Amino acid sequence: MFVKISTRGSLLLGVAGLVMGSGALSAKATAADAESADATVDSATGSARRDEIVVTGDRAINLASAGTKSDLPLSETPQSVTEIDSKMLADLAIQNLNQAMRFVAGVTPETRGSSAEVYDQFKLRGFDVPTFLDGLKLFTSPTGYASPQVDVSRIDRIEVVKGAASALYGASSPGGFVNEQSKLPIDRDFYGAVSASYGSYDQYRVDGDVGGKLGQGVLWRLYGSANGADTQQDFGKRERQTLSGAVTLGAGSSTDLTILAAYSHDPYNGNYGAFPLVGTLIDNTGADGDLPTSFYGGEPNDYFSREQMGVTYMFNHDFGGGWKFHSAGRYQYVKSDLGIVYTSGPQADSESDPTLYGRSSYATHEQLNSWVIDNRLTGEVRTGPLVHELMFGVDRQVGHSRELYAFGGATSIDAYDPVYGTMATPASPYDVINYSLDGYVDPTLTVARQRQQGIYAQDQISLGDLRVLLSGRHDWARAEVDGQVTKDTKFTWRAAALYKTSLGLSPYASYSTSFDPQAAELEDGSLATPSLGKQYEFGAKYLIPGTDILVSGAYFHIEQTNLLVYAPVTYAATQVGKVRSKGFELEAGGSLPYGFDFRVAFSTQDVKDVEDSDPDLVGRGIAVVGKGGTSVNLNWAPRSGPAEGLTIGGAMRHVDSTYAGLATDGTAYSTPSYTVFDALLRYNLAKLGTGFEGASVSLNASNLFDKKYLTSCYAAYSWCWYGNRRTVQGTLSFTW
Template sequence: MTRRLGIAILLGSAAFAAAPGYAQTLREDASEVIVVTGQHPRDQASSGTKTDTPLAETPQSITVITADDIAGLGLQNLNQALRFVAGVTPEQRGSSAEVYDQFKLRGFDAPQFLDGLKLQGGVGYLSPQIDVSRLDRIEVVKGPASVLYGQSGPGGLVALSSKMPLDRNLYGAISGSYGNYDLYRVDADIGGRAGEGVLWRINGSANGASTQQRFGERERQTVSAAVTVGSGSSSSFTLLGAYSHDPKNGTYSVFPASGTFLENPNGKLSTKWDGGEPDNFFSREQAALTYIFNHDFGSGWSLRSSGRYQYVSSKLGIVYPGGSLDSNDPAQRLYDRYSYASDEQLNAWTFDNQLHGTVITGPVKHDILFGTDRQVSHAKQFVAFGSATDIDAFNPVYGTMPVPRTPLTVPDSTPQRNQVNLRQQGVYAQDQMSVGGLRVVLSGRQDWARIDAYGQTSKSEKFTWRAGALYTTSIGLAPYVSYSTSFEPQTSRLGTPDALGEVAKPSSGKQIEAGVKYTVPGTPILLTAAWFKIDQTNLVTSNPLTNLVTQAGKVRSRGVEVEATAPLPYGFNAKLAFSRQRLKTIEDTNPANIGKGILGVGRGGISANLEWAPNDGALQGFAIGGAVRHVDKVYAGTYPYGATPGAPTNTPSYTLADALIRYDIGALSSRLKGLTVSANVTNLFDKKYISTCYLDYGWCWYGNRRTAQATIGYRF
């Protein structure tokens, strides 16, 4: 690994790189690097209100991440992109679960929406993942958003936007990346006009890497194609198809708490250690077809209709360490292991129809939105959990058992077939009123949901709403306050595996948020600060010792967040994100849980990015920068195994540094126009740290060690 790291840094110092994963950056002026796909300004978002609204006039916290940000920081997945968002506890399973984008937003799991439509998930281990090469931008909506999107958690949601055809004659880009851990990326993007009002675009990526753990390897090939008919007219229709093949999905495993977070007399386990088997596998296939129809009626009224069919399948077979030491081993070297295999499929349909218009009543302007949406999903799972041989963590011997290839080959198990069908229908309305400097948002929604799971049918309905007000002043200050609610059907089944009960009831949440936004007059500098309080009820909890699943209680999340985006003089650009939060159980059937936190939720942290790209002079075209990321302690639960009373309940905080360098070679000669090189290093000082622990299970995860990558790209 050291040799490969040295090669990558050498390539980077020779400037043999471009913006990783994209390489389609171009410079419109001397102060800003933008990606070919940019269609919306950074200071505007559509996800919070489903209308294009300036961030400074939206009474809600929203963070925007552009493809330019992803490229400039060399980010490889959504988890990494969310490292720089206030209120997010990122990378829940560290370097050991790149197959998923696992994070907490304001203390809660947050769903993902792609092009305004929810990305549906499966029954157990099946979950879609969108490659960042397909994304034009990411908008993180904080706080309950059910009023516009239906089923959504109280912490908020992540809205992803695909790269769409642009109204240009011909454009394109190609890039290639290399890094340590055998990281590679080859990305391509091309599009243009095919006739009057007809636009097209195709982009794809082949990427992969070895993982930090010994046997892990990920590999992906993905391609997307889109065509728009009627561009520039009152009616347009876009059809977008996407396919991803992930024959290898890295490592989905754990580290035992003893020997990582907790002391073990034999020492610490290496970050390379793998408690599974070389033949562990996890493959996934994804396909989707999306349509978007827009029609402008004139007089300020328009219609948008969109829908998507989504297919996802996955297969996995894994031997993994259970977390606990073998009780018959006084030397504390042997760890219990288990095995499982799963075969899952998902077919889902999602639709959203919106009518948007403007009405003037006296001095008040009303931006009115009416909508209806529907979600249907059919998820199947064939799964089995079983036993496995022990492993000596400090002198591992592999090959003591075969990895199960199907649920039928899992030892000491009874395979199960599960199917969950979900249907949800919603109607919603919203009025954005503006008069003078006052902005008021009122939204309401009615949902009807039905879940058919485990031979049972569960029906529910819920009215959710939101009210917010913001006042803009002549000096750029805009204080605001909002109240919103959430509703989220759940598919968990209560009881124990031997005595299963009814399907859990939907959870509900409510939030009050107050804050202020400040735009420095005459500049794009935006600073935001917010305080929030969220209550969630009907929380589902599982006891890892008894496998009892219950639903009761109430959790509360309180916190403050500060974010700033500041293009500065002399070519500097700065970003800051700070958050401080506390999430705890305030009601529960088990009194021992009251006052405790929720596994995997951190107290907050701070990140700061600074980049220098001279606007003129001999160094024009050159950029250098870096970032510092501090993550505060994360709640880890309590350790129930062995003689370790009073074990710590929080993982230690950690601070990491990143660095980047980039050069637009086109600044040297017009014949080299479009050629860009760069290098990125994350965790620059190679800090070894624990990202999260679930001590109730005896599980922990190491964070990502130093990674370096270099890329060369060309765009036209």
């Protein structure tokens, strides 16, 4: 069953709307002024940076909204939170969220490698996690492929919150969640940016961003992108056109309203297939070497298109006296059409013809509609020496998905000498063929309706240098899949404390719980009950005095119960699983003397199956979950002298071995660790003289030494995925 494990996993019945503390009120002016258009402030480090090619919103240094739904400094947040700003996205020429997560501790990145960049697929602390946009959950299809993806041209910053977070956000993964924040209007008369890139695999990207004031308190912004590339595998290509517009009314007053609309058209989404296990991770003894990374096991006419549209509002009102109200909501629409032929795993005949592999076919037509709204009231009160920052909220989320799909057979293919055109790609679910019966497969229609509402409260207590965080939430969730209805209620909570010492060191401890409703149908015909999670985290944060360098370290221990366990081949589901994840993470970043800045992320983790209906799986790892990794970024941008305006940088990315699970013969496999290097060269053309103000040129190389490696494998399904080979791209940018 190809479609099932290609999605994000179990159904997430909605997470309480994460309302970012920034909203429209924090969207202040940030682009450089007319006298120094190339200087700005890096929101991650606070250091002066050069050659900014994107216009971003100004935020206080080292603030994070997602962990507490407030602008609490990272150094005072008793939880692991990683922030990636738009400056880093631009510096590293990052094309999607998958690539951004390469530089976050605790992440097994790009689990489907170069074959699935159309989706954001990674593991955080060993788990699939939901994604939010502008503080509101992005619904994904519970059964298929209708899942949204936010283009990087829209992103102002990314916040990765690690660990159980249901106490404020409702149904969620114990691994955490990711929030992407859109670019919003900023308070300047007129500003803009444009950039154009071209590189390997005919990769191209043209981004534009312009905005300003229409009058007193009225701000606007319009931005978009046209981008695409040929994929690493033969016959595939990506193409996207996306446009976003936003307007803020009442900016700078006690009441403001921002409306944001976005549209994306993806006529081509690349090749969504897999490589066989034998010929990649396992040597094919009957063939000469491994399969090339360019091999595609489908047909040239395979297709995968997607259309996305969303409208968001953000409303703020300041009552005075420290009390504020915030409301945000979004309607999201996603449509996708997919028709593919894919290698179905093992060799068709390993002895007589070892290079011949079996294939299958699949087609789907899907639609997803979702509505999310979140409201919160915040204020401050004092009780003796205690200062309480209170929050009270209520939210509601609704998602309706409809999928028409069919699985069928396909002709075999010689992977080492492929001949295409032996069959047609199914044009629709009605055109999928059952070769054994010499007829068409009857499509299956799946209709799922998800609904959740919750109430939550939080108290941030300050007593001198002691910070205590108490959060609690009660949820009511309902799911209906093909007429079957399940209802769940759950209370989740969090308790955490952090102490700021005079040395800049802040140790903390926290305990939090999560729940994750699952609308999957079990083997006995009933619907699954929610999985439950709990996490202990102990850590410390050190803001080195007199610098912007923040060092964070954390030990975590997570347990998740009531997990769905799927049988290979039949994919029959039972609910007896339990997973334990524990590990240590370290992140650091900031400015160094002589124009250097750095960022380091290190993690080591042990994720185990501790309870399963299959005793052979108990004590083993979880498929496509890695043991950890290390990334290091270092840039040099001298502030004076003959090299001023030049930036030279690089990155090292090391990913430890990733567990692949048990093959059909009972053998356990893991993909080997890999290390790749990236490079950056950029020059501020304004240093050449008058006429080049605001212009810069850059060159980026990813996987500089063109290493061939596997990101992950599913041994039980005989599938593997290659990582991205070397890509080089040049970019010309201009800001004003």
